[in-house]
Amino acid sequence: MNYSSLIIAVLILLGGAYLLGRNRARAIANQGMKLHSLPTHYGALMALWTGLPPLLLLLLWGLMEPRIVDQLLVAQLPAHIQNGSGAEIQLAVSKVHNLAIGSGVSEAPELQPAVKHLQALQQRFDLLQAGVILALALIGVALTWRRIKADMRARSEVERIVRYMLFASSGIAVLTTLGILASVVYEAWLFFHKVSIFEFLFGTSWSPQIALRADQSGSSGDFGAVPLFAGTLLISLIAMVIAVPVGLMAAIYLSEYATSRVRSFAKPALEILAGIPTVVYGFFAALTVAPIIRGLGESMGLDVSSESALAAGLVMGIMIIPFVSSLSDDVINAVPQSLRDGSYGLGATRSETVRQVVIPAALPGIVGAVMLAVSRAIGETMIVAMAAGLAANLTFNPLDSVTTVTVQIVTLLVGDQEFDSPKTLAAFALGLVLFLVTLVLNYVALKIVQKYREQYD
Amino acid sequence: MSIIENHTTNGQPFCKDPKLTARGVGVFYGEKQAIFDVSLDIGANEVIALIGPSGCGKSTFLRCLNRMNDTIDICRVTGAIELDGEDIYDPKVDVVPLRARVGMVFQKPNPFPKSIYDNIAYGPRIHGLAQSRVELDEIVEKSLQRAGLWNEVKDRLHAPGTGLSGGQQQRLCIARTIAVDPEVILMDEPCSALDPIATAKIEELIDELRENYTIAIVTHSMQQAARVSQRTAYFHLGQLIEVNPTDQVFTTPEHALTEAYITGRFG
Amino acid sequence: MTKSSMTTREKVEKSMKRRRAAEQRFRMYGVASVLFGLLCLVVLFGDILSKGTSAFSQTVIETSITLDADYLGLDKNADDQQVRLANFEGLIKQHFKDMVQPDGRKERRQLYSLVSAGASWQLQNMVLNDRSLLGQTIEVALIADDDVDQWFKHDRGHAHNAMLNETQIGWLEQWAEQGILKTRFNTLFFVNGDSREPELAGIRGAITGTFLTLLVTFLLSFPIGVAAAIYLEEFAPKNKITEFVEININNLAAVPSITFGLLGLAIFINIFGVARSTPLVGGLVLTLMTLPTIIISGRAAIKAVPPSIREAALGLGASRVQVVFHHVLPLALPGMLTGTIIGMAQALGETAPLLMIGMVAFVVDVPAFISDPSTVLPVQIFLWSDSPERAFTERTSGAIIVLLGFLVIMNTAAVMLRRRLERRW
Ligand SMILES: Nc1ncnc2c1ncn2[C@@H]1O[C@H](COP(=O)(O)OP(=O)(O)OP(=O)(O)O)[C@@H](O)[C@H]1O
Numbered sequence A: 001m002n003y004s005s006l007i008i009a010v011l012i013l014l015g016g017a018y019l020l021g022r023n024r025a026r027a028i029a030n031q032g033m034k035l036h037s038l039p040t041h042y043g044a045l046m047a048l049w050t051g052l053p054p055l056l057l058l059l060l061w062g063l064m065e066p067r068i069v070d071q072l073l074v075a076q077l078p079a080h081i082q083n084g085s086g087a088e089i090q091l092a093v094s095k096v097h098n099l100a101i102g103s104g105v106s107e108a109p110e111l112q113p114a115v116k117h118l119q120a121l122q123q124r125f126d127l128l129q130a131g132v133i134l135a136l137a138l139i140g141v142a143l144t145w146r147r148i149k150a151d152m153r154a155r156s157e158v159e160r161i162v163r164y165m166l167f168a169s170s171g172i173a174v175l176t177t178l179g180i181l182a183s184v185v186y187e188a189w190l191f192f193h194k195v196s197i198f199e200f201l202f203g204t205s206w207s208p209q210i211a212l213r214a215d216q217s218g219s220s221g222d223f224g225a226v227p228l229f230a231g232t233l234l235i236s237l238i239a240m241v242i243a244v245p246v247g248l249m250a251a252i253y254l255s256e257y258a259t260s261r262v263r264s265f266a267k268p269a270l271e272i273l274a275g276i277p278t279v280v281y282g283f284f285a286a287l288t289v290a291p292i293i294r295g296l297g298e299s300m301g302l303d304v305s306s307e308s309a310l311a312a313g314l315v316m317g318i319m320i321i322p323f324v325s326s327l328s329d330d331v332i333n334a335v336p337q338s339l340r341d342g343s344y345g346l347g348a349t350r351s352e353t354v355r356q357v358v359i360p361a362a363l364p365g366i367v368g369a370v371m372l373a374v375s376r377a378i379g380e381t382m383i384v385a386m387a388a389g390l391a392a393n394l395t396f397n398p399l400d401s402v403t404t405v406t407v408q409i410v411t412l413l414v415g416d417q418e419f420d421s422p423k424t425l426a427a428f429a430l431g432l433v434l435f436l437v438t439l440v441l442n443y444v445a446l447k448i449v450q451k452y453r454e455q456y457d
Numbered sequence B: 001m002s003i004i005e006n007h008t009t010n011g012q013p014f015c016k017d018p019k020l021t022a023r024g025v026g027v028f029y030g031e032k033q034a035i036f037d038v039s040l041d042i043g044a045n046e047v048i049a050l051i052g053p054s055g056c057g058k059s060t061f062l063r064c065l066n067r068m069n070d071t072i073d074i075c076r077v078t079g080a081i082e083l084d085g086e087d088i089y090d091p092k093v094d095v096v097p098l099r100a101r102v103g104m105v106f107q108k109p110n111p112f113p114k115s116i117y118d119n120i121a122y123g124p125r126i127h128g129l130a131q132s133r134v135e136l137d138e139i140v141e142k143s144l145q146r147a148g149l150w151n152e153v154k155d156r157l158h159a160p161g162t163g164l165s166g167g168q169q170q171r172l173c174i175a176r177t178i179a180v181d182p183e184v185i186l187m188d189e190p191c192s193a194l195d196p197i198a199t200a201k202i203e204e205l206i207d208e209l210r211e212n213y214t215i216a217i218v219t220h221s222m223q224q225a226a227r228v229s230q231r232t233a234y235f236h237l238g239q240l241i242e243v244n245p246t247d248q249v250f251t252t253p254e255h256a257l258t259e260a261y262i263t264g265r266f267g
Numbered sequence C: 001m002t003k004s005s006m007t008t009r010e011k012v013e014k015s016m017k018r019r020r021a022a023e024q025r026f027r028m029y030g031v032a033s034v035l036f037g038l039l040c041l042v043v044l045f046g047d048i049l050s051k052g053t054s055a056f057s058q059t060v061i062e063t064s065i066t067l068d069a070d071y072l073g074l075d076k077n078a079d080d081q082q083v084r085l086a087n088f089e090g091l092i093k094q095h096f097k098d099m100v101q102p103d104g105r106k107e108r109r110q111l112y113s114l115v116s117a118g119a120s121w122q123l124q125n126m127v128l129n130d131r132s133l134l135g136q137t138i139e140v141a142l143i144a145d146d147d148v149d150q151w152f153k154h155d156r157g158h159a160h161n162a163m164l165n166e167t168q169i170g171w172l173e174q175w176a177e178q179g180i181l182k183t184r185f186n187t188l189f190f191v192n193g194d195s196r197e198p199e200l201a202g203i204r205g206a207i208t209g210t211f212l213t214l215l216v217t218f219l220l221s222f223p224i225g226v227a228a229a230i231y232l233e234e235f236a237p238k239n240k241i242t243e244f245v246e247i248n249i250n251n252l253a254a255v256p257s258i259t260f261g262l263l264g265l266a267i268f269i270n271i272f273g274v275a276r277s278t279p280l281v282g283g284l285v286l287t288l289m290t291l292p293t294i295i296i297s298g299r300a301a302i303k304a305v306p307p308s309i310r311e312a313a314l315g316l317g318a319s320r321v322q323v324v325f326h327h328v329l330p331l332a333l334p335g336m337l338t339g340t341i342i343g344m345a346q347a348l349g350e351t352a353p354l355l356m357i358g359m360v361a362f363v364v365d366v367p368a369f370i371s372d373p374s375t376v377l378p379v380q381i382f383l384w385s386d387s388p389e390r391a392f393t394e395r396t397s398g399a400i401i402v403l404l405g406f407l408v409i410m411n412t413a414a415v416m417l418r419r420r421l422e423r424r425w
């Protein structure tokens, strides 16, 4: 039995248990005894105890089984493979898996025993799984059935379980953060065993391609990430130069000048920009903007790379405009009207009021918004992956091609990878840097904005 | 209570030497009319108190006098208001110099989130009133002195204005208005957020300011109106019911509604 | 009050010219900013539309071809396997050779390259469906090669085409004049999976993959997001732990999406052994990514439920859990759904984390289940945009139009739902 049919079976049992529990409670009530809770509560209790444990076990099982099966498989592989490297074993194991489901392209007689073993193993596991899961469900039914009495506090028990489930759901966010941290920290830690953290953070040469021959220069690859940091900063800076003034001025215009008709049209229109997938921006940057910039540059006699930082930064700036403008809009609207009145009452013009009263009053919030936008720009992947280059040039010339942290993560991790190579691990080290930087930016920005809001509440 | 048909204002709404004259002023918020056919003079160097029950349109009328209502999209003003004989609602009139001449102090103290000095200097700076730093310093000091705040803040001119007490903040706002050297000052319940001692200080200040300025003050306190004003105008549901010298209004009101209000039957 | 000779009024009047100019300038900056934003929008859409609409038509060569049973070595009783092995390609080549009479080997090769490799599949499928066609002369519209397609749709008569030479263009012009060369609606674009041949590449695989991935995402993120929002808004005690959870959620909402891909790769794939490139692992990653959005909007929806409803129910003796599930949740549900749709729209357009977990694979077959290898629409766009062929650029834009179409539908649904909501309160 596969997972979906097991899940369906458990769900059917769960439904049955609900009816069973409810009817039993009703029967007790009909005997003239006063129930502590409503019959439906007894039904719900039965359903919970019938469904929850098997489903949880099923989840665990699904997580554990592949590991265990693979462990058992390795023992069945030919001796020469068993003694080989980790990668070889992995390759053989996945081959066996493919052969077992009949999608193996290459015949491999030496693996046949393992394939047979796997098929047998899987059959046995499936049977065992079905048995255990269904048994667990039935045990749930039986035990809860016996517990249903007139004075049993079914409702409070159900509610307690529900609360735990709600709590667990909100804990997933924390688990996600921990998961991200754990994965990047662990892999980065492995990486820093191979490449010193100092070299990584301060080295100025990045060429992670492992040379084909050991005697080639840089045979171990260079992992100095400074060019990536510089490239990321350069592109983010270009994006900010576009997005901050335009976004801020647009927000100011829409909230302080525009009539409500203009506002009700222009605001949603600008927000459409925020809803366009980044891959579309990337396409636009690579196929439309970059050639235009290159053409313009060449007509002025400049040497422009076809993957110039300018093209990526420009388009990223456009993407971030609505982000800046809607955050600033919130912030500007939080400035109390009384301050504006005070200024107008003294005979200030609108622009004087905006520039000298509203903006200074909103400054902390605007700073927070800009920080969030910077974090957005640093972490943006698709635009740069499609429009920026791969070569790690250490330059601040916007017409040159630079690469960024996210581009390198994508390049290093897309396609086939061996899991222990410094190349793959380097991606996680970059991920760690990216995560920490954006985390700090976000945290500080959110704190600033929150403080700012409280000030005017 | 409904709006009185064909009402004419009782008492003496006009005066010999008017600074501001309002004739047949009506104010609409969208469809809703908030002020009906109000005609009133505000004399030079007088303090006129505007009183009346909540929502009767005192603030609305006051805000017409320096076109603060322009900042509210849906607000529309009819009739004529003249300052020194010039129509302030003439399309050619720019509100900026108008508001420099007719300053306004609000109900809640609203110092800018800047230093005390910069709060005062704000108006003179934007209007280009001071040629030099020295001149600006002078204006700031003078304004603070006239607002009776100088001694309290002279050692911390560069501390934020929001750090002052409520009464001090309100005097700061008055000083800020004086610094622009206006001809008329409009005050919308300037003391309603303040304690009695701070209130007394502001009332004293208003009395002193009368020498140089024309002042219109909205207040909910009958005592305050009696203490600071020469004339009192009573508004009721958007209509101007009665205007008379203050002592007369409080001793022998002409209109029954005025009497009802000052004797505390509603308000 | 001032020492200088001018009165205040004069000074103010004097300052007005400068200030009016400054005001005008400032206002203009604002207008310019808004216009710039709108212009970007128009240019972006215009660019995509101008590049992409032609992806929805395909050039075909209409011709009558004889399905020579002897040449193919098939008879009416041939089984499917035999049909699949039959040499339809040769038949087509023969047909065109007879038609055009090319001169020499080189010209023959040039002639054959005008027809898509998919043409033989077209014939094959026809025969698979109907053996009685064997031996008959039938009218077919054979798919032209992508170079022909591009030339016919864009270059003919005014632009140089680097992919075709004089001889080829000569033939094509002749066909075009005879009315053999035509464009028709590009059905293949919607029914095929990916292909190396642009004229055969379609988005069905990517759309199905997207659908399966979003299905997983929705099934997981909606219940979990709603549950978390309920807990945080209704049950969570005001303490450090709750605060920590909230900070976590807010931060996750702003963390770069690519880091979710790293998590997916390191934890789901490498530790738990979930299969790479599948909608299952894609959905898991996108679930984690969209949860913060759903939780945050869910909490806002719960907050919007008037407290009086809660108090009334509590006053009747309902327990907290009952109040929430019977009274608050039904009222908050439309708002939560709106947030979820927005989260799904986000997930729909997301690319970066999916690259990490192997959804970039070249997948020809349309996935049928959440554990089949597949790709999604945005990743398909990414993959195609990298291809040098002009026809792929066009298809990329076409796929973008489809993607934007889906997004428009989802956002419209969200807006309409929100309108409904506003009307009720
Ligand atoms: N911005 C506005 N939009 C719509 N209606 C308004 C607005 N401001 C005031 N009003 C209406 O105009 C009428 C007069 O309001 P106004 O604020 O002038 O009264 P008031 O006499 O100052 O009252 P209070 O003593 O409470 O300050 C009220 O009915 C009020 O609802």
Ligand SMILES: [Mg+2]
Pocket: B058, B059, B060, B188
């Ligand atoms: Mg008022």
